[in-house]
Amino acid sequence: MIFTLNEEIHLTRCLDSLKWCGDVVVVDSFSHDRTEEICRGFGARFFQHEFTGFGDQRNWALQNTSPKFEWVLILDADERVPFELTLELASVLPRVPDSVGAFRLRRRFYMWGRWLRYSSLYPSWVVRLVRRDRVRYANRGHAETQDVIGDVRDLKGDLIDENLKGIDEWFERQNRYARKEAEFELAVDSQPLKLRDMMSGNPLARRKAVKRLAAKLPARPLIYFLYSYLWRRGFLDGKDGLVFCMMRALYQGMVEAKKHDLQRGLSR
Numbered sequence: 634m635i636f637t638l639n640e641e642i643h644l645t646r647c648l649d650s651l652k653w654c655g656d657v658v659v660v661d662s663f664s665h666d667r668t669e670e671i672c673r674g675f676g677a678r679f680f681q682h683e684f685t686g687f688g689d690q691r692n693w694a695l696q697n698t699s700p701k702f703e704w705v706l707i708l709d710a711d712e713r714v715p716f717e718l719t720l721e722l723a724s725v726l727p728r729v730p731d732s733v734g735a736f737r738l739r740r741r742f743y744m745w746g747r748w749l750r751y752s753s754l755y756p757s758w759v760v761r762l763v764r765r766d767r768v769r770y771a772n773r774g775h776a777e778t779q780d781v782i783g784d785v786r787d788l789k790g791d792l793i794d795e796n797l798k799g800i801d802e803w804f805e806r807q808n809r810y811a812r813k814e815a816e817f818e819l820a821v822d823s824q825p826l827k828l829r830d831m832m833s834g835n836p837l838a839r840r841k842a843v844k845r846l847a848a849k850l851p852a853r854p855l856i857y858f859l860y861s862y863l864w865r866r867g868f869l870d871g872k873d874g875l876v877f878c879m880m881r882a883l884y885q886g887m888v889e890a891k892k893h894d895l896q897r898g899l900s901r
Contacts, residue, residue: 686772718790734783752867
């Protein structure tokens with residue numbers, strides 16, 4: 634199940650990696666490029682639905698596209714499934730106990746034609762392989778979170794994430810994301826921070842707690858840069874790693890600026 638908006642630059646590689654799949658569903662947010670043409674050329678089932686949030690869109694897709702199989706792999710168009718992950722899916726899924734409702738996967742981020750292993754904070758875990766009737770999504774800032782009925786297990790294989798739209802589009806997208814993230818952080822600011830979650834064995838809960846803590850720290854962009862470039866060894870990715878850590882630190886500054894702007898607007 635692939636979610637798209639003007640993704641003609643990515644779709645061929647994504648769909649090529651899914652030729653083993655017996656049912657490919659594309660849920661599009663009314664693209665105005667060749668997205669639909671490319672999808673239909675690959676035999677994918679194509680739907681369109683107004684985008685109101687990542688969580689909303691995923692819920693609508695699972696409820697309205699009638700997936701043919703019990704297990705659904707959720708993808709963005711700039712992601713692809715490597716052969717190793719395909720083999721793992723074929724091995725694992727036929728013998729999954731009924732108690733399991735979803736699987737986590739690691740996302741491997743590429744930019745400038747290479748894997749940014751350290752500066753992208755790999756491994757970044759995402760819940761993407763789900764039983765179609767066991768997961769309900771909710772919008773969370775610019776992204777989404779999910780409630781799973783049943784256990785969540787880990788897969789060994791990685792998803793490949795490589796955006797080819799360039800740095801200008803990256804900053805345009807981060808500008809939109811920063812507004813959503815700022816609104817979300819302000820909305821949950823009064824909720825207690827559970828520091829014990831930072832030691833959780835669940836990588837998603839741990840990441841959520843770290844993000845909540847980071848949102849309360851002064852000099853947030855600087856702290857993020859030092860964390861990603863030095864503590865997480867982003868410097869091992871060379872100049873690409875330096876630039877990417879700077880870009881991600883700038884995003885943290887954008888979130889802080891938009892939170893300040895929203896707060897000032899409310900105080901007037």
